[in-house]
Amino acid sequence: MRQQGPDDNTVRSVIGLAGRAPSIHNSQPWRWVAGDNSLHLFADRSRHLRATDPEGRDLLMSCGAALHHLRVGFAAAGWDTTVHRLPDPAHPDHLAAVEFTSRNPTAEDIALSSAIAHRRTDRRRFTSWPVPEGLIDLVAERAAEQGAVAAAATDPIDKFHLEAVIADAARQQDADPEYRSEVAAWAGRGSAAEDGVPAANIPRTTVPHGDTTMRAFPDGVLTQEREGWEDDAGALLVLATAADDRVSRLRAGEAMSAVLLAATAIGLATCPLSQPLEIGATREHLRTKVLGGGVFPQMVLRIGWAPTDQEQVPLTPRRAVDDVLAVTAAGGDGQAHPWTG
Numbered sequence: 504m505r506q507q508g509p510d511d512n513t514v515r516s517v518i519g520l521a522g523r524a525p526s527i528h529n530s531q532p533w534r535w536v537a538g539d540n541s542l543h544l545f546a547d548r549s550r551h552l553r554a555t556d557p558e559g560r561d562l563l564m565s566c567g568a569a570l571h572h573l574r575v576g577f578a579a580a581g582w583d584t585t586v587h588r589l590p591d592p593a594h595p596d597h598l599a600a601v602e603f604t605s606r607n608p609t610a611e612d613i614a615l616s617s618a619i620a621h622r623r624t625d626r627r628r629f630t631s632w633p634v635p636e637g638l639i640d641l642v643a644e645r646a647a648e649q650g651a652v653a654a655a656a657t658d659p660i661d662k663f664h665l666e667a668v669i670a671d672a673a674r675q676q677d678a679d680p681e682y683r684s685e686v687a688a689w690a691g692r693g694s695a696a697e698d699g700v701p702a703a704n705i706p707r708t709t710v711p712h713g714d715t716t717m718r719a720f721p722d723g724v725l726t727q728e729r730e731g732w733e734d735d736a737g738a739l740l741v742l743a744t745a746a747d748d749r750v751s752r753l754r755a756g757e758a759m760s761a762v763l764l765a766a767t768a769i770g771l772a773t774c775p776l777s778q779p780l781e782i783g784a785t786r787e788h789l790r791t792k793v794l795g796g797g798v799f800p801q802m803v804l805r806i807g808w809a810p811t812d813q814e815q816v817p818l819t820p821r822r823a824v825d826d827v828l829a830v831t832a833a834g835g836d837g838q839a840h841p842w843t844g
Contacts, residue, residue, distance in 0.1 A: 507540050508603040509582050514542065517576035518828050520619050522821045524572040524760060525775055526565035527556055528689040529700050529819050533566045537830045544570055544599040547827075552689070554681040560752055561777050564802060566598050567756020568763075571649065572619055573601065575764065579608050579616035588750050598753060618767040623816040625772040626706055626717055627727040629737040629807030638769055639738060642806070645765040646742060650751075651758035652798055656739040663714075664792040665739055665779075669803065670716040672778040672785040677719065691722025697822050704819055712737065715805065718778050727813065737807030739776075741789065743798035755801035762804055772809035775802055 509517070518535055526532060532550035536543045544566060551562050574584045583606040590600045639655050646653035656662040676682045692699040705723025713735040742758055744751040763773050779785045780800060789800045 508542075509577065509580065513577075513580050513582075515824050515828070517573060517580060518824050519821075520576035520616065521569045521573035522824070522827060523619050523622070524565065524568035525622075525624060525763065526568065527552055527561035527777060528686070529698050530565070530689065531569075531698050531822050531827070532562045533569045533827065535828045537828065539831075540602065542573075542601045542603075543597060544573075544601070546596040546598055548596060552685055554679065554685040555676070556777075556781055560780060560801070563598070563749060563752040564756035564759060564777070567753040567758075568760040569756075570599055570601075570753070571757035571760035572764075574757075575612070575615045575619065575760075577603065578606070578612040581606060581608050588753055595749070614768050615764050618764045620818075622763055622767040622773065623818065624704070624774050625809055625816050626704070626720075626774055627725065627809070627813065627816070628712055628735045629772060629805075630810050631733040631736045632808040633736045634738040634771065634807060638766075638771070639740070641769070642740070642762045642765045645761040646758040649758035649761050650744065650754045651801070652743045653758070653762055653804070654741045654743060654794060656741060656793065661793050662739065665741065665789065665803070666714045666716070668779045668785045668789045668793070669776060671788075672782050673716045673718065675782055675785070676778065686719075687721055690720040692820075694820075697820050697826075699820075701817070701819055703817050712805075715739065715776075716778075717774075718776070725816070735807070737805050740804045740806065741793060741800050742802040742804060743790075743794055743800045745798055747799040751799070752801060759802050759804065762806075766806050770808075771806045774805040776805055777802055779803060 514537055530550045530552055532547045534545045534547045546562055546566055551559060556562060577584050583604045585602045587600040591597045643653040656665045690700045691702045700720055702722050702724045704725060705720040706725045706727055707723045742755055744755050766773050779789055780802060786800060790796060794800060
């Protein structure tokens, strides 16, 4: 970084953008280490939500989303990124090494970077305006660029199976006391929190989202009253990969970020739904009944048009850059020290 890559201020700025990536319960389970000419992504196992995410799928997806946010941020700052995923088999939590080459940012680079600050997870109802097929095709192309498939559940039978799987996963998790305790610990937080799901981002009342069951969080204060309830025409996309190894899950997180940012840039509201992937039986049901068994589901994404008469969902809090970024001293002991710039 100090010799051939971006300067310290750029690194810190882009790490801040990467920190705005979506993560399970806004746990932000990542940390970064900067070397002289590279930046390294590590999983933060202290933030692994074991009741919600027993296999660590959500953790890898979250880190993948942060990695893609980072790539987008550096592209807008004039740096192309070469990513080596899982570069050290002896250290499985070392998820990526990123190297840099200077480039000229494009208008699309700038637009995607700007979308980072505007993206929110919106758990409220969407309107009855359908998402045009052309826009669904566009976000699917963005997923394909990251090595994933984004399959829209437009067939009534597929949509029925998908919604049934989501509801089944919610019932199973709600029956688990450890899960309920974990969700309660991470939800309903106040404005001073740096992580977790704030009360201001949780709907105050439970309302139908068509036939789609949303994850229940306690202590919400977000209002969504409207005059009458029109049908919710939100579209459901299943992100899937050809394999189900750790690299595929990391790449699926990158694809999730690409879809969410592309949808946000268009003006769509978005909400990731990871519940049906957190239980083996419902994940397998989704793979066989909805995807035909050929690929492996990694995430469900809900996209649609938010009502124009509702206020924007507030930004959720993020950890400070100094809490997630360290630097290895050049020629020193090889240990990570706080980034001082």
